[in-house]
Amino acid sequence: MRFSALAALIAALAIPGFARAADAPAGALSCSGCHPGAAGVDTPAVRLVGLPATDIESAMRAYKSGARAATIMDRIAKGLGDDEIAAIAAWYASQPK
Amino acid sequence: MTHSTHRRGFMAGAGALALATPSLAQGAAGRVVVIGGGFAGATVARAIKAMDARVAVTLVEPNATFTACPFSNEVIVGLRGIEAQQFGYDGVRKAGVEVIVDTASAVDAEACVVTLAGGARLAYDRLVIAPGVDIAWGALPGYTPEAAEIMPHAWKAGAQTLLLRAQLEAMEDGGVVVISAPANPYRCPPGPYERASLIAWYLKTRKPKSKLLLLDAKDAFSKQKLFQNAWKELYPNLEWVSLSSGGKVVSVDPAGLVLETEFGKHKANVANVIPPQRAGAIAAAAGVADRSGWCPMDPVTFESTLRKNIHVIGDAAIAGAMPKSAFAANAQAKACAAAIVALLNGRAPAEPLLLNTCYSVAAPEYGFSVAGVYRPAKGLLNEVAGSGGASPVDAPEATRALEARLANGWYNTITAEVFG
Numbered sequence: 001m002r003f004s005a006l007a008a009l010i011a012a013l014a015i016p017g018f019a020r021a022a023d024a025p026a027g028a029l030s031c032s033g034c035h036p037g038a039a040g041v042d043t044p045a046v047r048l049v050g051l052p053a054t055d056i057e058s059a060m061r062a063y064k065s066g067a068r069a070a071t072i073m074d075r076i077a078k079g080l081g082d083d084e085i086a087a088i089a090a091w092y093a094s095q096p097k
Numbered sequence: 098m099t100h101s102t103h104r105r106g107f108m109a110g111a112g113a114l115a116l117a118t119p120s121l122a123q124g125a126a127g128r129v130v131v132i133g134g135g136f137a138g139a140t141v142a143r144a145i146k147a148m149d150a151r152v153a154v155t156l157v158e159p160n161a162t163f164t165a166c167p168f169s170n171e172v173i174v175g176l177r178g179i180e181a182q183q184f185g186y187d188g189v190r191k192a193g194v195e196v197i198v199d200t201a202s203a204v205d206a207e208a209c210v211v212t213l214a215g216g217a218r219l220a221y222d223r224l225v226i227a228p229g230v231d232i233a234w235g236a237l238p239g240y241t242p243e244a245a246e247i248m249p250h251a252w253k254a255g256a257q258t259l260l261l262r263a264q265l266e267a268m269e270d271g272g273v274v275v276i277s278a279p280a281n282p283y284r285c286p287p288g289p290y291e292r293a294s295l296i297a298w299y300l301k302t303r304k305p306k307s308k309l310l311l312l313d314a315k316d317a318f319s320k321q322k323l324f325q326n327a328w329k330e331l332y333p334n335l336e337w338v339s340l341s342s343g344g345k346v347v348s349v350d351p352a353g354l355v356l357e358t359e360f361g362k363h364k365a366n367v368a369n370v371i372p373p374q375r376a377g378a379i380a381a382a383a384g385v386a387d388r389s390g391w392c393p394m395d396p397v398t399f400e401s402t403l404r405k406n407i408h409v410i411g412d413a414a415i416a417g418a419m420p421k422s423a424f425a426a427n428a429q430a431k432a433c434a435a436a437i438v439a440l441l442n443g444r445a446p447a448e449p450l451l452l453n454t455c456y457s458v459a460a461p462e463y464g465f466s467v468a469g470v471y472r473p474a475k476g477l478l479n480e481v482a483g484s485g486g487a488s489p490v491d492a493p494e495a496t497r498a499l500e501a502r503l504a505n506g507w508y509n510t511i512t513a514e515v516f517g
Contacts, residue, residue, distance in 0.1 A: 007150035014147035014192040015514060021147035027450035029431035033424045034454055036510040038517060043506025071499055072468050076452060079470025079484025
């Protein structure tokens with residue numbers, strides 16, 4: 001019991017912001033190259049951790065279709081399937097802030 | 098014999114080795130050794146702990162402090178201090194990773210044991226080799242480790258970065274800086290062109306009578322139109338000489354500060370030779386590098402196609418369409434961690450989806466990027482058709498400034514994740 005609690009604690013801290021890294025769907029962990037998992041990182045890129053899934057998903061779909069102006073996310077969104085976008089959005093939404 | 102952390106399978110001597118064989122059968126989740134503590138290695142070590150904290154992860158890295166290459170071009174021209182590039186391993190240790198500051202000197206792929214220069218032996222169930230690049234000494238006649246002290250490569254950040262900066266600072270106005278860029282593949286495809294841009298910026302602002310000559314072993318390069326537009330707009334002091342115009346450097350003479358191309362000789366006041374490279378030496382020693390000097394691997398598991406139970410990620414790997422960038426190394430590392438955790442737990446690894454984003458700055462407040470989305474196909478990582486690509490060539494000034502801020506944000510983000 002104690003060991004698994006400790007293991008869970010280590011896992012939660014090993015990549016800041018990603019308490020559930022083991023369940024990450026394909027592609028989700030690439031996003032944190034730019035979108036910080038941890039709070040307090042100085043960057044214009046939005047922190048996705050804990051955002052509502054619908055917000056992430058609708059933004060990605062709008063980048064993909066060209067409906068939303070982008071600097072870089074249009075180029076990335078075009079490579080992802082709608083099901084992949086939904087899975088990534090749901091996973092980020094499920095991460096504790 | 099200097100370490101005593103036997104608990105994690107860190108042993109000296111054959112007797113101890115026998116005790117350490119299949120840990121999986123004893124109910125533990127397995128032992129992973131990672132060689133190399135850069136963006137690939139430090140990430141995979143942490144990501145494995147994040148995905149399954151029961152796995153014992155040992156990271157072997159020769160330097161107690163990591164010096165990052167991205168943004169080191171800004172250090173060369175005085176826009177940034179070297180300390181902004183440097184990170185310790187406390188964050189990696191706090192993530193539950195055992196960090197050993199030593200050099201991996203040999204890998205026995207049959208016995209699954211890594212030997213360190215200090216004599217220690219580490220048994221593994223899965224080994225990750227992420228040593229980055231080494232300079233391919235001997236590939237460019239005249240360019241030796243001694244020559245690099247006169248004509249720095251500055252392609253591994255640290256002392257070489259500071260040497261090139263000191264040379265630029267010491268150069269008298271009116272001097273000629275010569276950069277030579279290698280043929281593909283090499284670390285950071287747009288790096289030589291970002292460096293040329295920033296050195297041209299430095300010369301323009303500090304030593305305006307000076308010139309920069311960029312001798313290239315290629316006719317085409319990453320973000321070419323974006324760089325060439327920036328040069329046209331900002332840097333009349335920069336001349337790019339392509340392969341077909343005679344830009345390929347075939348030998349160097351450090352005593353005379355001369356770079357010889359197929360077409361002639363160029364005397365420099367400061368010479369920055371970016372030489373041919375190959376995977377870090379341990380890759381060849383472990384038998385995972387092929388005749389090209391780089392490491393072929395499976396695009397789903399990142400397992401070497403040459404040695405079982407050894408995975409290769411980052412700049413050392415042959416990753417198909419993915420470039421040798423820090424972002425790619427970090428993305429590959431997280432996908433590799435997921436595959437290793439699946440394999441250690443008897444599950445089939447899932448197909449990864451990988452991203453890359455790579456920013457360059459041509460001047461302060463003047464940034465642009467290339468992005469890509471990659472999936473496994475036919476044994477390589479292929480770019481998804483219709484996605485990715487470079488920033489628009491006709492973007493307004495505000496977009497260039499935003500991309501420069503995004504570049505800084507990317508660096509803050511990735512270094513916080515990997516070393517924070």
